[in-house]
Amino acid sequence: MSVALIQKEILVKDEEVKQKAAAAEEADSLIEQAQADLKAAEAVRTVAEAANAERAAERLNCVELMEGSYKILREGLWGWDHSVQRQHLTSVQTFLKNLRTVKVSVSLIFVEGPNMLRMKPSQRPDCAKHILLEIDGVFVRHLASVDAELESSASEVADSLQGASNAQAAVAAAKAKSETNLQEQAAADVQSRDLRRTVSDLQKSILEKEVAAQQAEEDALKALGSEHMEVEHWFKEAKGAFVTLRDQDMDCDVCDIPIVPTPSKKRRSSFY
Secondary structure, three states: OOHHHHHHHHHHHHHHHHHHHHHHHHHHHHHHHHHHHHHHHHHHHHHHHHHHHHHHHHHHHHHHHHHHHHHHHHOOOOOOOHHHHHHHHHHHHHHHHOOOOOOOOHHHHHHHHHHHHOOOHHHOOOHHHHHHHHHHHHHHHHHHHHHHHHHHHHHHHHHHHHHHHHHHHHHHHHHHHHHHHHHHHHHHHHHHHHHHHHHHHHHHHHHHHHHHHHHHHHHHHHHHHHHHHHHHHHHHHHHHHHHHHHHHHHOOHHHHOOOOOOOOOOOOOOOO
């Protein structure tokens, strides 16, 4: 592969590294958002579970009072210990006074209700039945309201649990995506560095070859120059010798003898 092609591949890898880095940053943002959503979902779940627990405790308290102090007073099961009677009556009055779901009249809490509940069933007047039924109705309405709130809070708890679960899954998915992007970024970065190393090695090899070729050319030129100088030297030597011989010949008597050209032989034609 040529240097140009490798450099082009380096550009591609560098762009891939940038894209993976941007994707990793985006994944980190997703992680932060998912963690914030998880925290919010857990807060909602905590509130929903607390509300559900409070409603459940409220219902349990009502049932215990109905089956405990109120039943004892309504059925006259307190015996003849008036201190026990007052204790149970105080519990019932406190409960009715602090009800948040049903509005109870003050006379029922402090006058009519206590007057009837202090008596044994056999001692109560005819109006007692109506008053006790009214108190019974308060308990029933209160339990119905609490049960509706319990159902609603239970649904909120379920939704919050699902929301928390979804948020946890989103956090896990975002972390996995971030890890994948980081791994791919690291791999692309390694490939980019390897390609750069390959380019560097190729450029070094090319430079060495160019230097070697230049040196060879210089050596060849030097060799040719040396040979040329040697030829020129011998040529000068031969020319000098020829001049010397010529000068010597010119001093001889033979020089006065005319030169008769040698007749050339006729070439036989190869054609007939």
